[in-house]
Amino acid sequence: MDAMDAMTVDTRADERPDAPADAPADDPVERWHDAHAHEWDERMYQSPVGAAIREAELRAVLDHTGPLTGLRVLDAATGTGRFAGKFLEGGAKHVTGVDVAAKMLDRARARLGTLDPTGERFDLARTSIHELDLEDAAFDLVCSVGAIEHVAGEKKAIAELARVLRPGGRIILATASGHCVQRGLVRWLERRITGLPKHLHRREELAGWLDAAGVEMERASFCGVSRWRGLAVRIVVSGTKRA
């Protein structure tokens, strides 16, 4: 196992029989998100640049979804439920949010509970995008924002996301852009701020992983403080699962 694999092994507290229920996670990605869940949304809007990137990403992703009415949607790595909430507001029939970080899921529960107090139109589960505890072909739309940049084994994660998508359904992935000319700076900032691994992805690479998972990539767009590909820090791709 190399150093990167070792950093991303999914060993959750509830899978360690001797660990107390609230023991910190072994996985640094989960541990970092759990530790910052209480201030997550506020922290993201602290700097004008951070806020601009987050808003641009929100608009770009929603531009890829198309009409949401009546859809069964999976928000994979939902965090505090930012996108899951938009999908509910957009008229989705049912939204499932999954994440590895229990405290992020607590915040998502609070957000979605205000939008759907009966709780009938959403559910949340703690599961990894590498091995989703979900049925095959259960969703019309699968969306994952901000997760595959932190995980090793993106090909496996994308195959898993495609597995739970029905044929003809749409998948949307938003991640850190490998086309950005300031890639070194982006990686340095991530190391300095979170200490987490940051994988930057290029359009062709994402298209290849989607293709291997049975998905035809149809569209890519770029966003951040600029939409020009060379300066955009985020890439959003979408496609349809082949029948």
Ligand SMILES: C[S@@+](CC[C@H](N)C(=O)[O-])C[C@H]1O[C@@H](n2cnc3c(N)ncnc32)[C@H](O)[C@@H]1O
């Ligand atoms: C940058 S946040 C994005 C949250 C949300 N999608 C959004 O855009 O607001 C990344 C989220 O991915 C989750 N995450 C990281 N690795 C994951 C994995 N392997 N499976 C599920 N969730 C994961 C983290 O816990 C965190 O909540």
